[in-house]
Amino acid sequence: MAKSHVHDAKLKEIMLQEGESVPAFFNAVFGFLSRYYPEKIYNSSQISGEHLINQSFCKWREKYLLEKSEEEKHSTKRNLVTEKKADSFPVANGAVRDNYSWTQTIEDVEMKVPVSPSIKKGKQVKVQLEANTVEVSLQEKSMWRTVVSGKLAHNVRAEESVWSLVPGEHVLISLEKKEERWWNRLLSGEDPIDMQKIDAERDFSTLPAEEQEKIRELVWNKQQLEQGKPTSDRLKMESMLREAWNAEGSPFKGQAYDPTLVNFATGSSFGSG
Structure with a gap:
């Protein structure tokens, strides 16, 4: 068994016990570290706990994206198109717009911006987030093009929001809402969604x-x-x-x-x- 897989059975058991909820799983892991090895993640003089977490996350995300990219190259069913439309993304509690789609929970918003197959690296993407604005630009043929720009319907915690690129597919932006509330639109000025169709059920792990x-x-x-x-x-x-x-x-x-x-x-x- 590969060294990276030796703990899979135990970690899988924890994941199942936490209802296969990723936030609950991380809460169990960091709770363990906080109780037994706090100095390793909070008092390190050489490197911060946040950096260690981000370093590990980026390592395994890169591995996943590389394997996914290789898988697609060898798939005979791959759809070779030069552009992907936003309406190819399934949405719930949100909407499909011309250049992006969005969905939400009571706590956060997820935004997907489709990109062409030529967008393969993070340096080809610029995402500017502030408390009440978002802007996404893509570099294509040495030229930068702004594909989404506007004022958010409500404020977010920009410092706690993150984005990532799925090469040749889309930019995924996760925005943490400043207040727990349902949004009727992502950007000010756009058409509102039907709030009566909102699925207001909350993820079990987010409940008190x-x-x-x-x-x-x-x-x-x-x-x-x-x-x-x-x-x-x-x-x-x-x-x-x-x-x-x-x-x-x-x-x-x-x-x-x-x-x-x-x-x-x-x-x-x-x-x-």
């Missing part, structure tokens, strides 16, 4: 911890009911009953514990007599 715990409990209770087993409320009630069984003043003091004597249906009586 207490909401995640409540959902897990509901799912677990449903499974318990389907299997004819007690729910969490029933188990809590029985736990309380066990503690009170021989307590002073209990009508069952001195008797062997027998939950069948208790009327759980009404919750107000210890027995039927």
Whole structure:
């Protein structure tokens, strides 16, 4: 097994336990590092933790893009076109425009700008992001051409937004919203989308911890009911009953514990007599 694959099984298990959510997976990994090796990522005098993370990310992204490019070269089904249209990208909670497409979650916006097959390197792309503006320019035949430029409908956290190039396909720009809200357009002045068609469901990993715990409990209770087993409320009630069984003043003091004597249906009586 290649050295880079020796931990795949364990990492796959973590990924599955986190519901195959990449943010939740990273949260588990960095939580581990923060607890056991904080000095490695926070107190390094030689290199910053952010740089280490970015270095590793760029290394594996480059490998993926190279393999993807080679795969396409040898594919007999490759569509040899000189230009790709924005409407070739599937969108949800967004829209397709002439030079780009966009989609969103409650927390961020993803924007795709198609490029010609001649755009192979990041240095052929310029992306300028500010709190409320975005501009994308491409270098083709030694000439720079601005393909998208405008004021964003709402502010973003420009310093936390990122972009990447899929060679010969598109520029992917991920914008982090400054406020959690649904946008009805990406750029000011363009036609609004139908907000009634928004899929407002949130990714499980982005929910507050207490909401995640409540959902897990509901799912677990449903499974318990389907299997004819007690729910969490029933188990809590029985736990309380066990503690009170021989307590002073209990009508069952001195008797062997027998939950069948208790009327759980009404919750107000210890027995039927």
